[in-house]
Amino acid sequence: MSSLLEPLLVTVLLLNMFVLGATRLRAVIGASAAQGVCLGVLTVTAHGEITFEVVAIAIAAVAIKAVVIPRLLYKAMRDAAIARDVAPLVGVIPSLVIGALGTVFAVVFAGTLPFAGAHAGTLVLPSSLATVLTGCVVLTTRRKAITQVVGYLILENGIFILGLSLLDAMPFLVEVGVLLDLVVGIFVMAIIIHHVSREFSASTDAAELAELKE
Amino acid sequence: MLGVTLAVTAGAVLDGIAKAAAILIVPPLLLGVIARIKARFAGRVGPPLLQPYHDLRKLLAKGSVVSRTTTWVFLAGPAVSLVAVLLAAAVVPIGDGRALWSFEGDFILLAYLLGLARYATMAAALDTGSSFEGMGAAREATFACIAEPAFVLGLLALARATGSLSLSTFLGPAITHVWAEESASLVLVAAGLLLVLLAENSRIPVDDPATHLELTMVHEVMVLDHGGPVLGVVLYGAAVKLFVFAALLVRIAIPIAAPAHLAWPAFLGGLVAVAAGIGVIESTLARLRLPYVPALLLSACLCCALALVLLAR
Amino acid sequence: MTGCALAVAVLVASACGALLAHRRGRLASGLAAAGAVLAAAAALPDAIAVLAGAAPPEVAVPWAAPIDELRFGLDPLSAFFAVPLAALGAICAVYGAFYLDGQRAQRRIAVPACAYNLLLAAMLGVLLARDAIGLVIAWELMTLASYVLVTFDHAQREVRRAGWVYLIASHLGVAAILSMVLLLGTDGFAFSALAAAGRAAGSAATVAGILGLLGFGVKAGLVPLHVWLPEAHASAPSHVSALMSGVLVKLGLYGILRTSTFVGDAVPWGPLLMVFGIAGALVGIALALYQRDLKRSLAYSTVENIGIATLGLGAGFWARSADEPVLATLAFAGGLLHVWSHTIQKGLMFLGAGSLLHGAGTRDLEQMGGLAKRMPRTGALVLLGAVALAGLPPLSGFVGEWLIYLGLARGGTRAASFVGLPLLLAIAVMATVGVMAALCFVRIAGIALLGEPRSEGAARAHESPRGMVLPMALLAALAVLLPFVAPLLAGALAPLLVELGVHAPAVAVAHDALVDLARVGIALWAGILAVSLLVRRLARRRREAETWGCGYLAPSPRMQYSGASFAEGLHRLLPGILRAKLSVPYRAELFPPPADLTVDAGDPFTRAAYAPLLDRLAQRFGQLRWVQRGFLHLYILYIVVAVVAALAVVSIGDFWGAP
């Protein structure tokens, strides 16, 4: 267990806070991308020995989370002419507070779970859970469809962190499959955002669709 | 031995014949008595006691006018009702406190036979399609719905008092003991049944048989279209019905266990007395307004119900 | 047993046949009717044999889980109900074939024909089942088939509504029955197992018994569970109304009796049933009094008659628990015989109503009148049926009541005061109900059949085909004969009474009482025959003329006393809740324009209780809709909250549970 692990996890947590605090869409996307980079490095550092699989997954993670998807999102922003502000439903300060509470919950909850040997006391589970919750906060408190996609991405990042401790449980194939699903999923979402901006007037946003209701 | 049994059976046969004769012959007499008493009160001499018999004979000999609207029901109605009331009279104890025909629960059947008679009369009335007769039938039915419970409750009170289910038993000798112990409730029952009698036989204060304004009549208006022999049958049936109620009242009101040879005179005298009483009531009371009749009948119900409660306690 | 199985097979087969032949209506309905008659021919001997003492063995058919096995068989109780089912089923089937024949042009009459036979099969199944699940399944099939028949004419709104109410009521009833079965059926659903469980279980048995009473009571139309009954009976085709009112409703009583054999005295059957019975009799007849719709009135009279039968059975149960075999015998026998007699006369009356509808084209009493002249056969039969239904001697209607009266009277006159008084008061109530019934049916007969026609349709009414009249005549004959056959039946009831828990049934007493009644009947018939001949003879010299109008020379049919006015006097004396709701728009003007009176004779319980309740419930549910308001963020929030909450609960539970 290298000493790089903890700092990186803390960075991830800080990035969460940044995402919640940011008011510019590009910044948010950038932050998620940065998280992707962290995850890539984490993948390597979390494992003492460097195997082909580990490296491959790390590279794939960085490539997808930090390059492909952000590009996709930027493109979608351009195509759909999405304004550059985040347009939160809940203000910045409250969402920061919620995020903080989420982190606290994560730490407390992680405290109730036992850890075996090497993993004891690491920040893996707390940071993972906190990131997941941050993703949820973004999903539920940011109006725009594209921010929700970012939220989903952050959610996935959080899950990925927990996955780090299980690389030997998660065979290469599945890991790749997971990443692939992620890409495709977000790709489809981007397509839909595109369609929405075409179907409706450019100003309307997918997240504002509320035709179907009781 | 054989002679004795023969004598007994002969006696039974004679007794039966006598009772049947009484049922068939006596009823019109009661009408005569009532008419005579009323006439006396009015200060007139009045018709002879046997006038109703003459009327019946005259009517039976007449031809009749029948409405085109009517069906066979119009003729069947009076017939059915006459049979029903005659059968009803057969289960009522007369003379020496035994009925011509008695069995367990005959008092319930009595109520239902009277109901059948009522039903037949109402059907015949509706058959003419006349608004007046429909109105009469409606009133008859409405009043019956309140008179019936009074009647049944009264009989039930007697049944409860004597613990038996046959008129001939609980209006027979047993009733003397009841008088001894439960006189109060018997008075109530008698009062209730008297009111029922007045209502069922459409007498003042419920109805005025002598009125000439169709709108005010109940029973008379029901038979407005019947004429000639059919009307005779109707009148005779009404007389028998009156006889039934009067007989009941007599059996309740005359509890003396008369020796055999005095039983019949006592009974007939009682009948005449009841008829006279009705006459007095008719001549002294005024007719109630229709809306108040239900109240009157309800009071009858209450009398009998109270009696029942007293006896069942 | 084999005969009944055969009957079911024939019914199902003929139903399928009818459906297959749906393009040729006449063939289909003929096929169905033939099937029904054959089935009756096959089933009746079985049932009668069982009543006569035969004891066929139960048949157990292994079945897939969760049923495990289905058991079939006939015992006196089910046989007693099977007889009227088979008889009336066949009669109404023949009638129905002719009744619906007129509609071949517009409708597929194969569907009702098929559903009718399926209904018969299902009802037979209800009686054949010897295990609770089989009973429930047959029960539900019965409901579905009858639903199809009730909504045969679903183009009309009120018919759809009637069917819907019927469906809801039946479904709730089945839910209650099912929970009763599941409560008791912990080890097997065979009747024997249920009885054993009922004896073992304590309070559970009571709950189960009450559930069964309510569940079956819905079908039996116990007040206040009767609200579906008038609607459904008024809407269904007449032969179906006849079958439902004549048999299907009685199966509710069968179910209650069956339940009583499971739970024994864990439920105070006597008082409960007597209260239900009295309420049913009074409410039923009070509402039947002023209905304008002939079939609705008949339906309410069904409620009344079921009430009387229930009262009798209740008295029987009371006497059973008080260990008074004679009273129990009289009361039970009375209640059961009333079931049979009511099957006869209500079948007759509904078929008659159908015939009048067929002839005069209306169910509205105020549109009828003078039909006895135009439809002489139907008229005579309906008049007879009305007398029977009014429960007057010498016809069938009085037979059951007679025994109930005797039972109550014996109990009332002999028992201790606080037991005796209620029984005696029950007699008074029954007597009152009897008089009101007489009024109700003299009204129906008088307004519909006698007098002058009140509408064009009535004036142009025509007699129904022989195929419709003959079934009615058959029922009428039964109505006349039953009082004289009854003494023979009394003996046959012994095993049935034993099954109902009367240890030493004193059928002899019932037999004697019925013999007395038969004697009275003979006397009445003889007398009526003699006197009416006499009257005919006396009145042979008669002229025809107009009805006496008290001097008014231009009488018109509209001057007749109408049904409403006929019932008005008593209607006014009814308690307010039971009265029809009259509304006259009041116009305070100097010369007020013509106003019209509207009368709502709908069921007071629906109006006052059920409808408001259901509306409120629907409203409450409607208030939940904001949950699903189409806002995605909210939806995701639900998920997140669910996760966090569940995690918190579980893990904190673990945390505290750990040390």
Add this chain to the structure above:
Amino acid sequence: MLLALVLLPIAMGALAFAAPSPRLRTYLVVTGAALHAALAVFVACSPPPPMFDRWLVLEPLGRLIVPLLSVQFLLCALYVPAYLAARPERQRQNRVFCACLLALGGTMSLVAVSHHLGLMWVGIEASALVSAPLIYFYRTPRSLEATWKYLLIGSVGVAFALYGSFFLASSALHGGQVSSLLFEDLVRAAPHLSKPWLHAAFVILLIGYGTKIGLAPMHTWKPDVYGEAPAVVGAVLAGGLSTCALTALMRFLQICTAAGDGQLARSLLVVFGLLSMGVAAAFMIGQRDYKRMLAYSSVEHMGIIVFGLGIGGLATYGALLHILGNSFGKGVLFMTAGNLHRGYGSKLAADVSGAIHRFPASAGLFLAGFFAITGSPPFGLFLSELAIARGAFASGSYLGAALFLALLATVFIGMGAVVISVVQGPRGAEGPREREQRLTLVPPALCLAVVLLLGVYVPPWLDSALREAAAVVEMRP
């Protein structure tokens, strides 16, 4: 062999994508489904050996689910040609539609046969992704919105499912075992799994897969999607995909049972089951849209099944039987509803009445399907619901049983009001009687026949299959 089960439909899908003519594509769909069904039945009859060191296994549960999925899929596929033929304007999307539909068949079977939880997850996610274009078939704003919601809610749910799987692996790791996501390993190691991790894992998995199953409160996407998607897609999603997610849930239930924590899991299932039934009932009362109503009915039935699984014992058997009945019953309802929707051009109950006059067969089947789905005898769902209720009573949870029965009755009332107002009514209210295409009637009729058969006669082989599957779910030897 098992791999073929997955790859065959996908290959056919690719073929359909390549195929030039729309009609040909639709027939390819049918043939693909038919081949798949034949294969499924074959493997079910003679279970092939596991593949890829036990990643793909066909155990009794799979032997029950796989044929169910593919037969139901086949019946729906039969409906496709006539359905698409009635929509010439949709020729272009027909390509994507057919391809994705077939692919969906493949991914669903992948879920059913995969014993590696990660792979299973991939299957679920993949089937979610391929079904998105199916929902967007009509290219209307409403369908677009539905797709968007489906995708986002689904993705979040599936993400949680993955998270839960990781928790499961960690529970092995922190229980001192070698961490693995192979089902058999987990079951073997179950007694030693770290309990707190296991519980957390089950909760998260329940929520995650519950989103795909459509349990309240994660059901919110169902009415929108089933309301807007083409009828046949609705049938496949409600009958097939939900079943797949249920299969996954049952696997986790097995692990919990093996770990001796069945009780907690079961109580959670009971709670969520009743909650779903309640929500469904509440929204069916006064429902205006008969397709949305079907969605809520699906929520209700998922609740019934989960409740049954939670009760256990006989109820598990009932739940499995209910899965069968529900799949085919939903087939009837969705397809006939599709016919009516097309005939009347509206899915509001207010606009549709007296359908029995205009479309006798469809409306009749719709009505019959309603009685079938609400568990009236003689249909199969009566037996399954009876089994569940009996199990509940037997297990002594009277409150749960009472709620169960009460909610069933409520649902019946709410659903019946809509169905009957649609089916019955004045003749010719909406137009004259119309000719119905036989091809749009045969598939629902077949579905109904299956449901009826389940109720009248459960063949011994099916009974034994159900019993074995129940034994597997309950971890009974």
